[in-house]
Amino acid sequence: MHLPAEDRRCSPYTGWTRAHWEAVADGLLAAVRPHASPGQALIHLPGPRPSISGRRSDGLEGYARTFLLAAFRTAGAHGTDPQGLLDRYAAGLDAGTRRPTLERDLADGDAESWGVIADRSQPMVEAASVALALRLTRPWLWDRLDDAVRQRAGAWLAEALRRTPVDNNWWLFPLTVGGFLAEAGIETEAAREAVERGLGRIEQWYLGDGWYTDGRPRAFDHYNGWALHLYPVLHAHLAGDAALLARYGARLEAHLDGYARLFGADGAPVHQGRSLTYRFAAAAPLWAGALTGHTPLAPGTTRRIASGALRHFLDRGAVTADGLLPLGWYAAHPPLVQEYSGPASPYWASKGFLGLLLPADHPAWTATEEPGPAEREDAVVPLPQPGWLVQSTAADGLVRLHNHGSDDQPADRVHADDPLYARLAHSTATAPVHEGPADNHFALLVDGRPSERGRIRPLGTGPGWAASSHRPRAGGGALPGVTVTSLVLARGRDEVRAHLVTGAEAGTTVRESGWAVAGTGVEAGTERLSARVRTERPSAGARTERRLTAELAGVHGYTRASVDPVPAGTAFGPAAAVPVLLGTTGEGTRLFVSAGRLTAEPAPAGEQPRVRTEQSRVCTEQPRVRTEPTRDGHRLTVDWPDGTRQRAELAVGSVTVRTL
Incomplete structure (x- = not known):
């Protein structure tokens, strides 16, 4: 990756600025481009094996999770898109929703469709990333699509509203889809019901002090930050729902008070819990706090911890010579790979780039870095x-x-x-x-x-x-x-x-x-x-x-x-x-x-x-x-x-x- 020069005046701890985050995002997106299918609907990344959901689902995962990164990058730049990212993802949306995918479709030459969203199926997870990316880029992508593509894509996403998720943070995926569809005027009643169901389910897991269990009595890990707090707070913020944001923002703020202590001075998050291959997605709740104003952290501390996390992994080989994120912590590490992990799973790390939604003149980008709790x-x-x-x-x-x-x-x-x-x-x-x-x-x-x-x-x-x-x-x-x-x-x-x-x-x-x-x-x-x-x-x-x-x-x-x-x-x-x-x-x-x-x-x-x-x-x-x-x-x-x-x-x- 071609990174700009360090700025040790504004960022005395990491040397990194918003320009570094943009450069890393650009590099990650450029590296996956050669692996896209002809219609851009699937991104098949190299890996040791497919996930239990199969290669087609893994290709959708590659599309959806990198689309989320592209959405943060372009929405944060107010639609400026010199790489033509949104055109490629718009083409993929068209090709991916042309018809349901069954195994026999492969023999019929269908190499692009995403498949049906079923109960507890991986496409439900990826539908949430697609919906959130569409919501963030709506003026520059969704609103410019042909009506036929919007109808097909809306129908594909709407299947997530009627399906049963895994009984954990997955309830937030229909919620995220519902938030976008309600805003777009598609199946609005079902969409609003999906939002209410999701919020109602996680309410049963909230223990107080900013901590949720994740569907099991004593399941605590990074999913608290990059899922259980992130999706409700982002939905409330994007919907402009002040009451909802006050409720979930206060919980996020309480969570960040302890969560910020889980990063070392070298930028590393505590190595605990599943899905650790998402790496710097651990920065997502820090940015969410700054984005919504619900954080106990000073702006310079937010950037110092988040930039420290991103740089920690990049400095230690978490990106291959081809610019890809392997399944692992730094380099590839098979014991960290869960059965649901496919070659593109690491790209949920895209959530860590949420800070790009903040304006360039936001204090989280302009304030001088301040030390994190572990350094004080x-x-x-x-x-x-x-x-x-x-x-x-x-x-x-x-x-x-x-x-x-x-x-x-x-x-x-x-x-x-x-x-x-x-x-x-x-x-x-x-x-x-x-x-x-x-x-x-x-x-x-x-x-x-x-x-x-x-x-x-x-x-x-x-x-x-x-x-x-x-x-x-x-x-x-x-x-x-x-x-x-x-x-x-x-x-x-x-x-x-x-x-x-x-x-x-x-x-x-x-x-x-x-x-x-x-x-x-x-x-x-x-x-x-x-x-x-x-x-x-x-x-x-x-x-x-x-x-x-x-x-x-x-x-x-x-x-x-x-x-x-x-x-x-x-x-x-x-x-x-x-x-x-x-x-x-x-x-x-x-x-x-x-x-x-x-x-x-x-x-x-x-x-x-x-x-x-x-x-x-x-x-x-x-x-x-x-x-x-x-x-x-x-x-x-x-x-x-x-x-x-x-x-x-x-x-x-x-x-x-x-x-x-």
Whole structure:
């Protein structure tokens, strides 16, 4: 991509301005052009395999999601379109809606049609992007179409109003289609009903403080921002509905107060939840707040975080040499690919360009960049609704999310753990291990295999702490009578984790793992992986050449330590290592306590990361921790290096914490 020169006066943190966003949008759109079908209705991008919806649906996805980017680009330029983007997407709208697509149509030479929108079908998702793009570009595209094309396109979109969506954020796709069709005068009653149904459904999932679940009791992730807030707020804004905007804008503002803390100083969003291949779509709710005036952030902070996110991915290879977005986090990374993901799925990243709808003279574009929350000061902030504790440190700009509330489990059954939800912690610099030893996990070993966390029961959050309990699972079911009550205390860069195990058979091995730090390879092979082990305090650590360091030390209950290699790596690098502690249960209730940290320092320019283990003592200057049994469980007292003291009482399924 050809980018303009940096502007360090206006953008001292990122150097990027609106012109950079426009240049990136132009580059992404130019790169997909060679992959369009002759009639422009389908964009077939290269990829390892089609999604479960099939190649035709994937081609529609390529059209719809890049159309959304083209709409932001041209609407933000008041219709100026030197690349002729809208002509191509208008042609695709014509070709794509000529007739329903059945498998036999391929034999009839139909290589363009989009197919019928059916219940819970992927075309319903893409119809929302098409409708939103048409709504944004209406004066320059829709209003200039032939009546026959408008009728066909309107009829195709209207099918979304009558179909049943997946029972999660998908309810917002008929809402988005309905918003456009009502404005265009097409099936207005059905369109308005679709809007009301969508808003009514997500109302049942709103917990307060700006947080929704996503159709499951404890499903919290980036969909809160790039879907559950984005679509209602955009609809209210475009419809000019002041009452609706006041309602959903206030929720967005509350959400952004915590959400802005989930970006590191290097621009990375916290790596947690599904569909992470959408990457810088994480910037969408930040721009939505600025666009509607419902944000707690200063204009310069909004741009600093959003531009930081976009630049973070581009600087780390998220765009291929051909200018395309692969399925992954930086480069292609197969473990991040969901079954619904097709080669064009990453282009929901287009949502991150919502800021182009702001006028060029808007303060979000003209104000001097200001630091994001992670850069200002050390902070440990509870987010009660998702059950999260957000820990950030200004010296290295890292953000850590301690998870005691999000599991993505359905209400009627328990699935196998998803590493992107079930881990005890996530961060802006690490990713969970998908193939290999689990990171940030506490488990009982059953027949040599670690138990799963399963459904998480939140026990509360507060200043510097979060807690939960779970019934460990093995072999597809909960271990009879076993409960693990977990607590994290955090301050500065340090964290203390405690797990009270009740009901386990005496002599059962337990395993606690820390952060998985990843790089380009493990130094001198896995035989070099080791940990410093001492009788009183087993400890382990792993460090990359970029100085990203994971440390874990046993405080109570642990007797052994190791560093487990992850040859398959994570989304942050092709090889990784995880510090591990091991202990053994006794009769009755047993407490296990560890002290750890994830830290980083800036690396010299061009230095390539590799992973090695620390032979030196880890977790030096760690908090002092004292434990003592109580009638119902254990008491934990933590004296932090800055003089703060916290005391916690742990019992089965119950935790209380006080700052003394």
